[in-house]
Amino acid sequence: MKTDVLILGGGLAGLSTARHLGGLGVRSRLVVEAKDRVGGTAGSRTAGGFTFDYTGHLLHLHDPYGRALILDLLKDNVAAHERRAWIFSRGAWTRYPFQANTRGLPFAVAVECAAGFLETVHRPRRLPRRPDFLSWSRATFGDGITRHFMRPYNEKLWGTDLSRLTTDWQGRFVPKPTASEVVYGALTDSNALFGYNATFRYPVRGGIQALPDALAAGLEPGVVRTGARVEAVDLREKAARIAGLGEVRYERLVNTLPLNVFLDLAAPLPAAVRAARRSLRWNAVWNLNLGVVREKVLGDRHWAYFPEKRFPFYRVGSASNFSPSSAPAGHSSLYVEASRPGGARVDVRRLEAAILKGLRAAGILRRGDELSVKEWMPIDVGYVVYDFAREAAVRTIFRHLGKAGVESIGRYGAWKYSFMEETILDGRRCAERLTGTPSAPEPAPGELRALK
Numbered sequence: 001m002k003t004d005v006l007i008l009g010g011g012l013a014g015l016s017t018a019r020h021l022g023g024l025g026v027r028s029r030l031v032v033e034a035k036d037r038v039g040g041t042a043g044s045r046t047a048g049g050f051t052f053d054y055t056g057h058l059l060h061l062h063d064p065y066g067r068a069l070i071l072d073l074l075k076d077n078v079a080a081h082e083r084r085a086w087i088f089s090r091g092a093w094t095r096y097p098f099q100a101n102t103r104g105l106p107f108a109v110a111v112e113c114a115a116g117f118l119e120t121v122h123r124p125r126r127l128p129r130r131p132d133f134l135s136w137s138r139a140t141f142g143d144g145i146t147r148h149f150m151r152p153y154n155e156k157l158w159g160t161d162l163s164r165l166t167t168d169w170q171g172r173f174v175p176k177p178t179a180s181e182v183v184y185g186a187l188t189d190s191n192a193l194f195g196y197n198a199t200f201r202y203p204v205r206g207g208i209q210a211l212p213d214a215l216a217a218g219l220e221p222g223v224v225r226t227g228a229r230v231e232a233v234d235l236r237e238k239a240a241r242i243a244g245l246g247e248v249r250y251e252r253l254v255n256t257l258p259l260n261v262f263l264d265l266a267a268p269l270p271a272a273v274r275a276a277r278r279s280l281r282w283n284a285v286w287n288l289n290l291g292v293v294r295e296k297v298l299g300d301r302h303w304a305y306f307p308e309k310r311f312p313f314y315r316v317g318s319a320s321n322f323s324p325s326s327a328p329a330g331h332s333s334l335y336v337e338a339s340r341p342g343g344a345r346v347d348v349r350r351l352e353a354a355i356l357k358g359l360r361a362a363g364i365l366r367r368g369d370e371l372s373v374k375e376w377m378p379i380d381v382g383y384v385v386y387d388f389a390r391e392a393a394v395r396t397i398f399r400h401l402g403k404a405g406v407e408s409i410g411r412y413g414a415w416k417y418s419f420m421e422e423t424i425l426d427g428r429r430c431a432e433r434l435t436g437t438p439s440a441p442e443p444a445p446g447e448l449r450a451l452k
């Protein structure tokens with residue numbers, strides 16, 4: 001088989017590349033996807049009348065083109081929501097983000113957090129050019145907020161000591177309130193909508209799978225092949241071995257598989273690239289989805305963060321609170337997220353027992369609650385760990401892939417922390433580069449930041 005552009009992976013990045021290449025007149029392109037459906041991490045599964053995503057997959061639309069495209073793809077199958085996100089800590093429910101909502105916590109904790117923040121304003125700390133996340137958090141939010149939320153929550157999520165983590169990932173994802181917002185949030189119940197995810201959209205029916213399905217439906221028949229696992233890529237011969245298809249020869253290659261997976265399949269690679277590959281770190285997200293025979297099991301909250309060590313999960317959400325059609329009447333759904341180092345063996349039965357115990361300890365599940373569905377949907381590569389080795393490793397790898405004529409894009413192909421809209425835009429920019437089309441300007445960092 002031969003194709004001009006071979007696209008590895010049928011998630012949003014791969015599908016978007018194929019769509020935009022088509023729009024620029026490239027008909028000869030092939031997307032190969034290992035699973036039996038498209039969508040990758042932005043896919044859904046159904047079980048027992050529930051539709052489950054890989055945890056929560058909410059649409060944050062910040063770019064005019066991305067917004068227009070996604071809304072056009074989903075047509076009337078989309079609804080807008082105002083985030084209802086909470087934090088459970090010290091036995092109290094407080095609003096997200098923690099740094100601007102400490103009222104409700106034990107009084108001494110709220111005072112420690114507010115006073116620590118004010119200290120940072122009155123006595124700013126000097127930071128090195130590339131600070132570690134822990135020092136940065138103390139300098140930005142103060143010791144109290146770092147101690148009670150930033151450190152325990154992020155160590156749970158990233159599975160690493162925060163002094164080993166850079167701040168390269170956090171610009172858009174960690175909202176920074178003003179001093180008055182911090183004081184206000186310590187004294188009153190303030191529902192100011194901070195952060196990049198303050199509002200979101202979500203399909204009315206079919207879970208987030210509706211989005212990749214709509215992208216795939218716009219492609220000509222035969223462009224996407226599911227059940228087609230990439231087994232090996234010969235970068236010199238420009239040929240890939242694909243299960244069910246045999247050898248596929250290409251002119252240009254677009255990778256959207258996780259970079260670690262791709263590099264393990266690709267050859268030949270120089271020693272420096274193989275060494276860089278070995279230094280890549282990531283987390284797997286162990287996602288347990290539950291169908292509960294009771295309404296509003298998480299109250300009216302969309303999702304909640306759990307910084308404390310006594311809970312094995314860092315976040316729990318309820319899709320039936322933003323998509324009632326995702327659960328049968330009289331039921332609710334829960335997605336529970338626990339993080340483990342990538343590639344580590346996990347005793348799933350033990351983790352499941354600990355999760356159920358934690359959900360009862362938090363008062364989410366009650367004695368006698370019936371679970372009609374328990375479904376694990378793990379994400380093998382969930383979060384790229386931004387440690388101090390990442391930047392140099394990624395530079396070495398991309399320099400080589402560039403010389404070999406390979407584009408590696410998307411959240412995992414580019415080895416970064418990003419969201420669905422950005423992934424779709426990655427595919428557009430990749431198609432533009434491949435066709436030599438002048439690119440739409442990259443969004444300035446501030447454009448996506450949208451702090452409030």
Ligand SMILES: Cc1cc2nc3c(=O)[nH]c(=O)nc-3n(C[C@H](O)[C@H](O)[C@H](O)COP(=O)(O)OP(=O)(O)OC[C@H]3O[C@@H](n4cnc5c(N)ncnc54)[C@H](O)[C@@H]3O)c2cc1C
Nearest residue numbers: 009011012013034040041042057058229230410411419420
């Ligand atoms: C826990 C979590 C929560 C998230 N929540 C949100 C959210 O609320 N909002 C948001 O906008 N974004 C969210 N994201 C990010 C979003 O999932 C990604 O930005 C996006 O889906 C990435 O798409 P992709 O195409 O780059 O990668 P992927 O979706 O991973 O696509 C890669 C594809 O490659 C396939 N593949 C792998 N190996 C092979 C092989 N050997 N052969 C062939 N195919 C292969 C995979 O099956 C997959 O389909 C979240 C991510 C995670 C992990």
